[in-house]
Each structure stands twice: as structure tokens, then as C-alpha cells.
Amino acid sequence: xxxxxxxxxxxxxxxxxxxxxxxxxxxxxxxxxxxxxxxxxxxxxxxxxxxxxxxxxxxxxxxxxxxxxxxxxxxxxxxxxxxxxxxxxxxxxxxxxxxxxxxxxxxxxxxxxxxxxxxxxxxxxxxxxxxxxxxxxxxxxxxxxxxxxxxxxxxxxxxxxxxxxxxxxxxxxxxxxxxxxxxxxxxxxxxxxxxxxxxxxxxxxxxxxxxxxxxxxxxxxxxxxxxxxxxxxxxxxxxxxxxxxxxxxxxxxxxxxxxxxxx
Numbered sequence: 001x002x003x004x005x006x007x008x009x010x011x012x013x014x015x016x017x018x019x020x021x022x023x024x025x026x027x028x029x030x031x032x033x034x035x036x037x038x039x040x041x042x043x044x045x046x047x048x049x050x051x052x053x054x055x056x057x058x059x060x061x062x063x064x065x066x067x068x069x070x071x072x073x074x075x076x077x078x079x080x081x082x083x084x085x086x087x088x089x090x091x092x093x094x095x096x097x098x099x100x101x102x103x104x105x106x107x108x109x110x111x112x113x114x115x116x117x118x119x120x121x122x123x124x125x126x127x128x129x130x131x132x133x134x135x136x137x138x139x140x141x142x143x144x145x146x147x148x149x150x151x152x153x154x155x156x157x158x159x160x161x162x163x164x165x166x167x168x169x170x171x172x173x174x175x176x177x178x179x180x181x182x183x184x185x186x187x188x189x190x191x192x193x194x195x196x197x198x199x200x201x202x203x204x205x206x207x208x209x210x211x212x213x214x215x216x217x218x219x220x221x222x223x224x225x226x227x228x229x230x231x232x233x234x235x236x237x238x239x240x241x242x243x244x245x246x247x248x249x250x251x252x253x254x255x256x257x258x259x260x261x262x263x
Contacts, residue, residue, distance in 0.1 A: 085108045
């Protein structure tokens with residue numbers, strides 16, 4: 001019996017380690033972590049003037065992000081794997097009287113190359129000011145650099161479907177595409193494309209590779225003909241297929257909205 005008990009304990013421990021490993025890609029916790037925060041861009045802007053940033057998201061000043069965006073240092077940006085992640089931030093009014101102590105959600109859309117702490121948020125002016133008491137936004141922004149707390153949370157974009165933006169310069173042999181507005185993890189760790197032949201899907205998923213930020217690409221020796229289907233995997237392992245989301249005759253510089261979303 002003692003041997004069985006020992007083996008059972010060992011098996012449970014091993015399974016626990018495996019489960020932890022599988023889940024370690026995405027961590028949602030009630031624990032708040034310390035960080036530093038600065039801000040850049042216009043006081044009520046989205047950070048970069050073009051509303052994009054290193055993740056290449058488009059129009060971050062519009063719905064559903066509404067300028068609540070942030071640069072992250074490497075610990076948050078993760079070579080682009082952190083693009084789209086949602087994080088709650090707050091500052092303490094005991095340290096800064098302008099702070100509301102109310103948590104606000106921001107999205108990682110850019111990279112900060114000059115971190116001043118293990119976790120450094122270089123927030124949009126809008127996001128930085130959102131941590132303040134009503135009417136005290138400008139006063140908090142004047143602090144410039146403050147200590148904050150943060151934690152990762154699931155993204156929630158009600159009524160929004162995933163959009164796939166094909167970058168300018170794309171052609172049938174070079175296919176760079178960026179998924180955005182993902183619920184849940186908000187991030188993508190794997191992306192695949194299925195081409196069509198004579199108007200019919202080939203049933204073969206071809207791997208894509210992270211190009212820069214949130215952009216994934218497929219370089220093909222044979223022209224990619226639409227309709228194209230895309231399969232994305234979030235960092236918690238969830239998969240989603242957008243069937244025929246890219247039509248025949250697709251062009252770079254266009255955005256194609258799917259009918260799918262993570263729930």
C-alpha cells in the first residue's frame with residue numbers, strides 16, 4: 001500500500017506540473033504586480049500619431065480600443081506575442097492624490113525600448129489620465145512618471161468580430177496579415193492559412209510566421225489564391241477558424257471582418 005500511495009502522489013505531482021505548464025502561457029490572477037508608468041503622445045491621444053505602434057494595429061484611437069493603449073517593455077511586449085493583451089492598471093491615491101484607485105483596462109499596442117522597471121507601461125495620454133479622479137486627469141499627467149499596479153485580464157469587446165488586415169505591399173507570393181480585436185487572451189501564438197484551388201479549399205493548413213508585432217506572414221512559391229481561410233491559436237491554446245474570410249481577388253491595404261470571435 002505504501003508503494004501505491006507513493007506512486008499515486010508522484011503521479012498527481014507530475015500531472016500538476018503538466019497542467020501548470022499547459023496553462024502557463026496565459027495567467028489571469030487577482031494578484032496585483034508593481035510597475036512604473038509614463039505617458040507619451042497627445043494628452044488625450046492614443047500614443048503614436050497614426051494610432052498604430054509596433055504592433056501595427058490600426059486606428060487605436062477608435063472603437064473598441066478608444067485610445068486606452070500602452071507601450072510595454074519586453075516583459076510585456078514579448079517580441080510581439082504580447083500585442084493585444086489586456087491589462088488592468090491603477091494607481092494609489094495615498095501616493096498620488098490625483099489617483100482614483102479605480103482599475104482601468106489598457107491594451108498593449110506598442111513597445112517601449114527604455115524600461116525603467118521590470119514592468120514599464122508607457123501609456124497613451126488618455127490611458128494615463130484615466131487613472132485620475134474626475135477632473136484631475138491633467139494634474140496626474142503632469143506627474144510624468146508614477147508607480148502603478150497591474151494584472152492581466154481577459155479582453156472583452158462586445159459586439160466586435162475579429163478583423164484581418166492585409167498590409168500594403170502584399171501580393172500572392174507575400175501574404176502579411178494582422179488579426180485584431182480578439183476577445184479572451186487578445187493575443188496570437190500561432191496562425192495558419194488554407195488556400196483555395198479552382199475555387200475550392202485545399203484542406204491543407206500552411207504555417208505562417210510572426211513578422212513584426214501582431215503581423216503574421218506566409219511567403220509562398222506558389223501564388224496564394226482566395227478565398228483564404230485563417231486558423232489562429234491564442235496563447236491559452238484556444239483555436240478559431242475564419243472560413244473563407246479573405247475573398248478571391250484580395251488586396252493589400254484592405255481589412256476583412258470575419259464572423260468569428262473567441263468567447
